[in-house]
Amino acid sequence: MHSTQLKMLNDLQALEFTTFDFHLYLDTHPNDQRALAEYARAHCEAERVKDMYTASFGPLTAEDSINQPCWRWIEEPWPWEINY
C-alpha cells in the first residue's frame, strides 16, 4: 500500500478511535457536555477524512461503491492484508 494511503488511513484510524473513546466515556457519563461536544467534533473530523479517503482510495463501507463503475467493495487488500 502506498505511503500516502497508509498515512491517511492512519489519520482516519486515529480520528475514529478518538470518536469511539468518547462514545464509551459517554456511556457512563451521558450528561457530560464537554464530552458531548468533543464527540461531535471528533465525529465531524473523522467523516471529513473518511470522505477524502474513499474518494482517493476506494470504499470503506459497501455503500461507498455507489456511483463507481463497478462493485469496488471486493477489491484487495482487505484490512488484514495490509503491511502497516
Added chain:
Amino acid sequence: MWHYEKKLQYPAKVGKADLKMAKYLITQYGGPDGELGAALRYLNQRYTMPTGQSKGVLNDIGTEELAHLEIIATLVYQLTKDACVDELKAVDLGGHYADHDRALFYVDATGNPWTAAYIQAKGDPVADLHEDMAAEEKARATYQWLIDLTDDPDLKDTLNFLRVREIVHFQRFGETLDLIQEFQNSKHVF
C-alpha cells in the same frame, strides 16, 4: 445488527517474522482470556442487564472486542502466512499445520480449542459485571506477558494499545457497577 468497515481499529504492524510469537499470540484469539471470549461474554450478557446504560456499555465494549479479535487475527496471519513447513515445525506448530495448515483457529497458546466454559452469564448484573472486570484484568495481564515475550517494537506497540484498552474497559465496567448498585438501592424492595 453490525456494519463492517474495511479497516482495522489500529494499524497492526509487525516488524519482523517471529513465528514463535504467533504461537503465543493466538491465545488472545481463542484462549481463556482472549478477545473471542470477551466479545461473546459481553454481547450475551447485555440481554439481561436492567438499565439502558448497562446494556449500552456491554453492547459497545462487546463490539470493540470484535475489532480487537480482528487485530489479533491480523498479527497472527501476517506472522504465519509466508512460513514454510520446516519453520512451522521448528516452533512446534507442526500439530497446528496438520490440523489447519496456515489457517487461523480459535485455540490457546498450547492448542486447546476455545470453549464456552471460559465464560458465564449469571443473569445477576452485579455478578456479571464483577466477572467482566476480572476478565479485563486477566486480558490486561495476558497482554503484558505477551509484550514481555517479544523484542519487536512494532508488535509491542500494537499489544500495548490492546493492553491499555483493557484498562479503559475495566474503568467503564466499574462505573457501570456503581450505577447498577445505585439503581438497585433506589428501588423499593419488599
